[in-house]
Amino acid sequence: MTPLEGLSVRDVAARLGVPSATLRTWERRYGLVPSGRSAGGHRRYSEADIGRLAVVARLVADGMPVHAAVAAIRSDPDVSPAGVGRAVEHISGDLVSVLLAAAARRDGVTVRRHVDRVIVQRGVVRAWDEVLVPLLQSVGERWREASFGIAGEHLTSEMISTSLRMAAVRASRRIPGSEPSRVVLSNAEEEQHGLPLLALEAALAEAGIGCHSFGARVPSRTLADEIGWSRPDVVFVWASMRRPDLGVLDTLEVEGHRPALVLLGGPGWSKLDLSSIDDVPVERTTDLSDAVARIGELVGTR
Numbered sequence: 001m002t003p004l005e006g007l008s009v010r011d012v013a014a015r016l017g018v019p020s021a022t023l024r025t026w027e028r029r030y031g032l033v034p035s036g037r038s039a040g041g042h043r044r045y046s047e048a049d050i051g052r053l054a055v056v057a058r059l060v061a062d063g064m065p066v067h068a069a070v071a072a073i074r075s076d077p078d079v080s081p082a083g084v085g086r087a088v089e090h091i092s093g094d095l096v097s098v099l100l101a102a103a104a105r106r107d108g109v110t111v112r113r114h115v116d117r118v119i120v121q122r123g124v125v126r127a128w129d130e131v132l133v134p135l136l137q138s139v140g141e142r143w144r145e146a147s148f149g150i151a152g153e154h155l156t157s158e159m160i161s162t163s164l165r166m167a168a169v170r171a172s173r174r175i176p177g178s179e180p181s182r183v184v185l186s187n188a189e190e191e192q193h194g195l196p197l198l199a200l201e202a203a204l205a206e207a208g209i210g211c212h213s214f215g216a217r218v219p220s221r222t223l224a225d226e227i228g229w230s231r232p233d234v235v236f237v238w239a240s241m242r243r244p245d246l247g248v249l250d251t252l253e254v255e256g257h258r259p260a261l262v263l264l265g266g267p268g269w270s271k272l273d274l275s276s277i278d279d280v281p282v283e284r285t286t287d288l289s290d291a292v293a294r295i296g297e298l299v300g301t302r
């Protein structure tokens with residue numbers, strides 16, 4: 001680069017929407033040095049420099065710590081603003097390792113703080129898909145390891161539960177109560193995996209949709225009675241563990257109240273044949289955002 005080529009720090013700051021002082025701090029602390037200098041010794045940024053800074057700025061705006069964003073561009077020097085998605089994946093991977101390490105040393109406060117932050121910065125759906133699902137999948141592989149253990153699995157789940165509940169409480173403040181709710185969430189009978197239901201409750205609250213959840217291990221009979229009494233429009237039932245039968249759905253048909261839609265989420269339902277259910281419209285959800293979207297279509301969002 002000749003001394004006159006490249007943009008000044010002020011121009012780059014204006015282009016990226018980042019204060020010049022921040023660019024200087026990144027240079028000092030993280031070595032994000034421009035590749036050129038003018039004859040008078042002023043910083044001159046090439047297009048490649050600006051591309052890298054744009055990626056860091058974007059990741060930081062997305063809630064990544066600066067050091068992690070810088071690590072991502074270093075590990076992939078060709079990363080361009082268009083390649084931010086890859087860098088986000090990289091950073092999310094990094095965060096999952098941080099969370100696993102914190103859970104392994106039983107530092108629950110750190111786990112919860114990171115999970116809180118990610119939920120605040122990305123919203124529940126992105127936090128769930130980008131960080132919590134990969135985290136839970138790793139936990140599912142690591143609980144047998146002595147260094148992580150069943151206690152690590154429980155600790156991680158508890159911290160995530162707290163953060164999701166807090167997110168639901170924050171977001172639901174702007175939802176007017178309706179008694180009884182038009183949307184009911186429940187786990188299948190004996191199903192203990194409660195996090196997907198908490199994620200759905202919090203994501204619905206962020207979408208302005210109120211609901212009530214009966215949580216884990218709900219007897220089918222109880223849920224059917226409740227539906228018969230409170231007559232919700234949508235019922236969502238989660239199962240991680242393989243269901244031996246249609247459980248609550250059979251009971252619903254007997255009960256007589258037909259919700260506009262029953263949604264089934266989780267791998268527990270995958271082997272069941274739904275074609276025998278004529279009276280109640282039943283669908284499987286594919287993921288969290290699909291569940292939120294289907295419920296929103298039926299009851300409307302605010």
Ligand code: B12
Pocket residue numbers: 129132133136137139140141153154157158161190191192193194195196197199200240241242264265266267284285286287288291
């Ligand atoms: C945390 C956890 C626990 C905690 C739960 C705590 C809590 N408060 O929830 C505890 C310790 C209690 C527990 C207990 C058990 N667990 Co457990 N657990 C897990 C773990 C690590 C995460 C569960 C979770 O929340 N998953 C959520 C996402 C990550 O899972 P997913 O189903 O793959 O979700 C995708 C789709 O279903 C889809 N999707 C489709 N529709 C919808 C709708 C919505 C709203 C959402 C959110 C998603 C969605 O999108 C998802 C991605 O978001 C999983 C590992 C794993 N990979 O899931 C094991 C896992 C589910 N557990 C397992 C087992 C075997 C058990 C136990 C039987 C162990 C035991 N011997 O006691 C018990 C009892 C289970 C019971 N009767 O219910 C197995 C299940 C294997 C199987 N299918 O048969 C797993 C897969 C671990 C493993 N690799 O072996 N567990």
